[in-house]
Amino acid sequence: MKTIKILAIPLLFIGCLVSCKKDTPVTTADTEKLSETKEFKVDFEKFTLDNGLQVIFHIDRSDPVVAVALTAHVGSAREIEGRTGFAHLFEHLLFLESENLGKGGLDKMSARIGGSGANGSTSRDRTNYFQTVPKDALEKMIWAEADKLGFFINTVTDPVLAKEKQVVKNEKRQSVDNRPYGHVSYVIDKNMFPKDHPYNWQVIGSLEDLQNATLQDVKDFYNRWYVPNNVTLTIAGDFDTSQAKEWVHKYFDEIKKGEDIEPLKKRPASLTETKKLYYEDNFARLPQLTMTWPAVHQYHPDSYALDVLSSYLSEGKKAPFNKVIVEDKQLAPNVTMFHYGSELAGQFRLIVRGFEKVDLNEVDKAVQESFTKFETEGISQEDLDRIKAGLETNFYNSLSSVLGKGFQLAQYEIFAGDPDFINQDIKNILAVTTDDIKRVYNQYIKGKHYVATSFVPIGQTDLILNNSTLAEVVEEKIVEGTEENFDASIVATYDKTPSNFDRSVEPAYGDTPKVTVPEVWEDNLTSGIKVYGIENNEVPLVQFRMNIRGGLLLEKSNKVGVSNLLAELLTKGTKNKTAEELENAIESLGAILNVYATDESIVISGSTLSKNYDKTVTLIKEILLEPRWDEKEFGLIKQSVTSQIQQQKASPRSIAGNEYAKLIYGEDHILSHNNLGTEGSVKEITIKDLKQYYNNNLSPSVTKLHIAGNISKEQVTTSLTELNKNWVPKDVRFPELKAPTSPERSKVYFYDVPGAKQSMLRFGYRAMPATDKDYYPVSIMNYRLGGGGFASQLTQQLREGKGYTYGIRSGFSGTPTLGSFVISSGVRSNVTYESTSLVKEILENYGKNYNDDDLEITKSSLIKSNARASETLGAKLNILTNISTLQYPNDYITQREEVVNNMTVEEVKKLANQYLNPNKMIYLVVGDAKTQMKKLEQLGFGTPILLNKENEIVKD
Template sequence: MKPNSLLVLLFILYTGFSYSQNKTGKSEEFKVEFEQFKLGNGLHVIFHIDRSDPVVAVALTCHVGSARETVGRTGFAHLFEHLLFLESENLGKGGLDKMSARIGGSGANGSTNRDRTNYYQTVPKDALEKMIWAEADKLGYFINTVTDPVLAKEKQVVKNEKRQSYDNKPYGHTLSVIDKNLYPASHPYNWEVIGSLEDLQNATLDDVKTFYNRWYVPNNVTLTIAGDFDTKQAKKWVEKYFGEIKRGADIPNIEKQLVTLTENKNLYYEDNFARVPQLNFTWPTVYKYHPDSYALEVLANYLSIGKKAPLYKTLVENKKLTDAVEMYQYDSEIAGQFTLQITAFDKINLNEVSKGISEAFKNFEAQGISQEDLNRIKAQQETAFYNGLTSVVGKGFQLAQYEIFAGTPDYINQDIKNILTVTPEDVMRVYNKYIKDKHFVATSFVPKGEANLALEGATLATVVEEKIIDGKEESFDASIAGTYKKTPSTFDRSTEPPYGQAPDVKLPVVWKKKLSSGLNLFGIENHEVPLVQFQLEIKGGMLLESANKIGVSNMLAQLMTKGTKNKTPEQLENAIESLGANINAYATDEAIFITGNTLTKNYEKTIQLVQEILLEPRWDVKEFDLIKQSTLSAILQQKANPASIGENEFRKLINGEESILSNNNIGTENSVNSISIEDLKSYYTQNVSPSISDFQIVGAISETNVNNSLAGLNKEWKAKNVVFPKIATTKAIVKSKIYFYDVPDSKQSVIRIGYPAMKAADKDFYPATIMNYRLGGGGFASQLTQQLREGKGYTYGIRSSFEGTNNKGSFTIASGVRSNVTYESVALIKEIINQYGKNFNKTDLEVTKEYLIKSNARAFETLTAKLKMLYNISNYNFSDDYTKQQEKIVKNITIEEIQKLAAKYLNTDEMIYLVVGDAKTQLKKLEQIGFGTPVLLNPSTETAKN
């Protein structure tokens, strides 16, 4: 261990956030304290103490993203995000993922963007030393473990991620086309973060090691620790485990590289998965924290979001060309871009959209932005900021972000000041400087065969479409153990540190009350941040719809927030946003939800608006028509997305067509077309009642204040006698079948395997989820992930789960696999399930128990997590301490009980097998599974006839 004199300590206390309220309601300044220091090797460390939960988040952020790559060697930064989880010299094979499963971590994860790569996890506080040891091992004792077989396998995983996230979905190539035309070939933002498949395939072991040795050095890394821990002890651990890692060569700051277009660039592409056309306009702008970036963010918000937005008014309300407008300022470290994205309705010519954009811009130029609207947007930004601080990992991210890109975590003070000082004149100035009459990149992504819908004069964009051929993928053997020379250290790093003192897990205190109207209240008081989050759950949803009118509750939920009796849609929206609040409504299969999130100081005004929304509907015909058109467009787009097709087709197969639950709750084209506004009124009059409703609330507010706030709603909302029809019982599956839905030329096959199972309150439901942890519910701890992703490289991700409510239950395995290993993947999944119970052993049981028990320390960290706890208590009649009861089940469960559960609930001969993929290459091979000839669900396609 190096002496402590090498620690360069710098303590900083910062404020600059808005106020919170204590339990007495008195305002007090909101503070976030942090401490930062540097090791002698350049590692920057930031500590933040938060003792609200017995957890700690550890994040390692490396100042390297795709911008540090070179032409021909793209995708390396993202590749390392994958590699660092696989193995290091002292963690061993499985690395941090394997350890996470034992210590109750949130699931070690990472992300890569243009400018940085980070690795993060939240763990119980007693595992802090383990995490510091593990992160140090990844940084300084990792690269020797990367061998040719390891690299070959992870290339396949990254390729699968690219296929799933870009190549096999609508508009997946859009950003690539934009960036290649917005930035010169020599610019670091010219290529995508995930890189090209060709570059990944050509990457050698020497290339990878060179990249690592240049960028993965302590003087290019920030370590953030946030949560409940002892800072003095943590400093000693950081010095012990990180201190002797060698400093790398000096890394100069990357220079700003703003770009200027000398002409408009107009491109189009016929998208294999698109069903409706999409138009993007992108202008070059400024980098992160540039003085103009703040006004550009306001500009994007004002032009596109809400009823008052010029683009919304013109394109959505007046011309009815689309149902939504998206605009955003994407600022990165050395440059930025400002993008307008519009997904038009079916058969809409994008030239009409372009004309509408020009018209909206002219209206904006004439009217500008008012101080009132600017204040409304700033109020939203304030609430959004606090929402980012409800978890310790969120606080850690925030601190690291400012340190790396602004030079100090304390920049938060200046950042907020910059946001608050934006003026209407600033907004108009940046519009004139960067947008008005300035050159841009236009992209038209249109359905196959509909190039006529693209912008006039557009030229064909260059898009590299991968060809997947059977037997052409690079082979590897993941079972080969790599041999390497261990890096010397001054102490034995091979011994995993012990646990610290076990955390004292305290369940949130729940209060309950039933109002005279029949409305049930459930609450948790928590003063960590000055926020309140709530949801009003009105039971029913699709369950109360007619079979020929599926979609009524979904449309009703959307209409509820489109004005009230005394407020136009625009006035209601402004009232909500001026409070910095969010109020949304949506429907599920079994309920309508009205949700809200607001600053505590604005809670009462927010709940008054909820009452108005609920009791004084506007029934705006114009808004109803827009919702109907938007819903029809969504239905059409789902038909082109393989993942959506998989969900919708599997729902039909698993529930049976006789059950209302076999439907997608947004409806079909026929059902939606048949729905009138009178149908919505009828549903509202008959079924929206406090007698079948629960109000769940968490945050910085007392039970008394909640009760007082709901007094008016309780008095005015009249109870009704709501009758729930009997749901048709799903017929048991006697014999397995394979069903295939043809999507020609798919790069991946979407797989869904499963059957009807238990409802949420069934006595076997939770024990079955315990049983499933090592099968497919435990992420990287699961056998499905280990074998299909880590062992074979077939997939980017796979999971299995038991899901249930009061009305239905199911077991499902879901994945997307490389198209040319569809049969192999299904066969391997079937084999894993068949052997799972028989082979379940002591190690499996120990890993399962350790994770499920220790993870309780972080089970209720965020407001959202606490709200989910209240949902479970209110819907399934769980006791307030149900998590403690579940913990007892975990502690007492045996291998024999797990095996019995597996035998009872994992029968591969009674499951439904669904594949969404390319029938002409994959359908025939699936006969080898042994369930006969697959049933083609859409046999009318030309490809299926071949």
């Protein structure tokens, strides 16, 4: 896909890691209140064209935008062995060109119409294409989607296919081959499903299969699966349904129906033995045990109980796996567990990434002990209710945008047989009983066979599970000049598909939507807290973000990591609640609460059901004013953070971010440090250090609360009464930060990761803060360079033109005091020099070649995209943050339109010449020094400086 979403598994990981879902008994009153919520219903209209196209409409007039999604019921499960990765390859191809959109296709049009960025995703069972656009572009989108479905395949030529193969292969290198534990799912699926099962291979396919794909293979796949009777079109947002119906008929009716497609039969995995496998991972620094049991398909009646079971077993202080593995035996910082259901089968997966040098046999014993603990204690009704409350909040969060609702309606149509399942799904979640939990555990987990994988650092096979066999994993070698050449500029010649009207004429815009800036309210409390809010009643949710200025800024360079450890500890109990009781109290409200530290703040953020907002604020007050300072929890947190730091050492992406900060700030600057700290500094930090930071720096006088959702200003103000009264202000002093200087001459720095399949690039310099008068103008200037996605020159030349990368971007970022410019990408290892040289060339010529067409595209995109600027609660919080932190006026969104409209080509050229000098930048490359470092001398910036000199480079 265009931005990697190969499977839902990474999303499940995110949900487990960022949600601080917690745990205390729910009272009868609380349980009754949970059931009092007014039934949430998503209305829709569905109709079917004569050619079989399913069409679903949903009206939401809260913002002048429309989300359009085309979902094909084809994923990797419809492929055959030896020709894997085709569904995902098509997700890429369909954006490039179609007969009437021309070269650049939907990507090029999206840049003009202010779309959210045309994108797509592929799973085992479906591929979707989507974006949100201003409502005046709806006909254009319907025209474009029809062109992809009925007027596309002739535009795919051998050069187009050759180039896109390289892009997809780069995606695989980035998301799998160059990533710690990237091959885990490959090993599991190969051993979970038989060779002829459509889930035996990965969605992204193999590099060999992708390389062997022929043009005829591609055409055959498209003609079989991309037909109206295998596709659902969803339109959600602010539009006229009768007019939209006319457009759908006009553009889709004449596309011919394909052959009938028989549904695939459910085919759950069945293991006759437990399989144990191991692999020495080049990028891993810690041992990881993954255990996977066959389970049920998506929306199976038992899938809901399995979801709850995974949550109960692994999430929160009370979870049996947390009690045994994390707290008692201290083998790992956390445990991840989830049920992953697909159309044909499902998996129940447990992941334990141990601390350094932990024997995975000890982890295995602890897993069995954890299961025994669950069997003995079971799950209480109170625990079940708190988990349901969290699932209810997550469900509403998934529907908080028109695109989210559109996605779900299509999902339910294809996999549940009816879009109305959107109104049944939450009922099924809330109907799970404690007996259901026990039953599914006994039926699918207890005593059943599973696949166990031990992934360990190279040379540490002494840590693997006993009786494990070596897993077969295909590793790509770095060889210069092995990729095929192609000319992506060649224009395809073909006979156009006939139509009963001239489809080459792009539809006109509709009436220009009126951009409504959300009404912002403000309140300055007597304690010094500044409150900024937006009331919005689309879903029964409230989202909030409290910024307490400080973070890394207020730390000492010899004890970096204090603010991060403090943020972690604040959720581990209060004066009157243990960590377990606090977690229970949070999750029982259906709340998600995160406390984390950044370079310049400690942040308390989250969401809650609006009916439980007051109780959530009470808990926030308790966390802030009555920390528990639990020594045991502090020790566990230090172990966990140390593990994170060790893991970062194995990730090229993390290495690039950490090393780039050192280079642009300088070694003596506090912000040059990783805010997690180092293994040494974390070891030295004590609770006394945390208390000192807390007593000196956490103050209402440097706090700003941003809140959006189904809540009024009066309700918010009233809820903050106790916090305002009891939080004593302090005089927080911020150090004078020396502004880092930009380099007078470019230098190249290299960090060696032997065997890296990609090189991570970070090029840039210290730039202006976000309050500088040029900050927004340079963002306008940067749009066509690298800020406009597929409208950017960097993307068009390095990805679309050369196939060097999966993605590349550039941008200015800043705070009230500091800012930076950075170009970032991951490129194929054997074109590291070529990619860097091309970026340098683009920078040199950007200002010189900038023209009226570039400016017109920039203006159209930036102005029209304002229709989407405040659609979601998260977007509203970002608006409030800009207003409060950067002192932007409340209507800055519309004021910026004037800045964009007044921008000239000459002004852009001037800004480019001033701020884009490739000879005064830092060039950082993280990759394989043995094969790539020497060639970078050709850039003309001298001999590259090796940052990790302990890595000896073997001379060729």
